[in-house]
Amino acid sequence: xxTGRLYGGRAGEERQADRRAQLIEAGLDxxxxxxxxxxxxxxGVCKRSGLASRYFYESFADRDALTGAVYDHVVQQIAQSTLxxxxxxxxxxxxxxxxxVANIVREIxxxxxxxxxxxxxxxxxxxxxxxxxxSARMFAGLVxxxxxxxxxxxxxxxxxxxxxxxxxxxxxxxxxxxxxxVPLEEDEVVEACTDLLLTASTTMR
Numbered sequence: 381x382x383t384g385r386l387y388g389g390r391a392g393e394e395r396q397a398d399r400r401a402q403l404i405e406a407g408l409d410x411x412x413x414x415x416x417x418x419x420x421x422x423x424g425v426c427k428r429s430g431l432a433s434r435y436f437y438e439s440f441a442d443r444d445a446l447t448g449a450v451y452d453h454v455v456q457q458i459a460q461s462t463l464x465x466x467x468x469x470x471x472x473x474x475x476x477x478x479x480x481v482a483n484i485v486r487e488i489x490x491x492x493x494x495x496x497x498x499x500x501x502x503x504x505x506x507x508x509x510x511x512x513x514x515s516a517r518m519f520a521g522l523v524x525x526x527x528x529x530x531x532x533x534x535x536x537x538x539x540x541x542x543x544x545x546x547x548x549x550x551x552x553x554x555x556x557x558x559x560x561x562v563p564l565e566e567d568e569v570v571e572a573c574t575d576l577l578l579t580a581s582t583t584m585r
Contacts, residue, residue: 400439407450412493499555527584
């Protein structure tokens with residue numbers, strides 16, 4: 381049985397979800413800009429989204445809650461698209477690693493806001509420290525799963541350490557590329573990072 385009043389054929393819950401998405405997009409615009417704001421403000425986000433402050437508070441308790449939601453949105457988008465790319469890749473070692481790296485690089489190249497929030501803002505914002513640690517563990521877990529599946533590697537502290545090394549190294553490499561420290565073309569970054577990760581993967585076999 382449907383609940384909630386309908387306006388223009390759409391339930392209130394659906395419209396609230398749309399407004400929440402608008403606020404997250406506005407937060408991503410502000411945090412992920414080249415000269416991004418170190419912290420969000422309710423006024424700034426509402427102005428950017430074109431929504432009144434009362435709509436902000438129907439979805440978020442405060443600006444920190446929105447900042448966390450923006451970060452989670454970025455992590456989820458990159459994780460889901462990378463898993464899909466890996467699932468569709470040729471079932472050989474280089475094909476899998478190349479697909480994962482190419483997807484991540486393409487995501488942040490097409491939308492640099494994602495990379496800035498994932499790699500830069502999350503380091504500068506103390507309230508994102510826990511989320512950054514959790515996301516690093518999540519990505520390391522995905523690497524471990526692939527190692528267990530492809531190499532039949534056994535779960536161990538050494539494998540977990542290698543997975544965290546891979547995740548941290550790739551994150552730092554992409555941070556340096558995104559901020560212009562490493563002046564390479566997109567395809568050069570993909571090939572170089574693929575080669576480096578394949579070398580690192582020898583510790584997982």
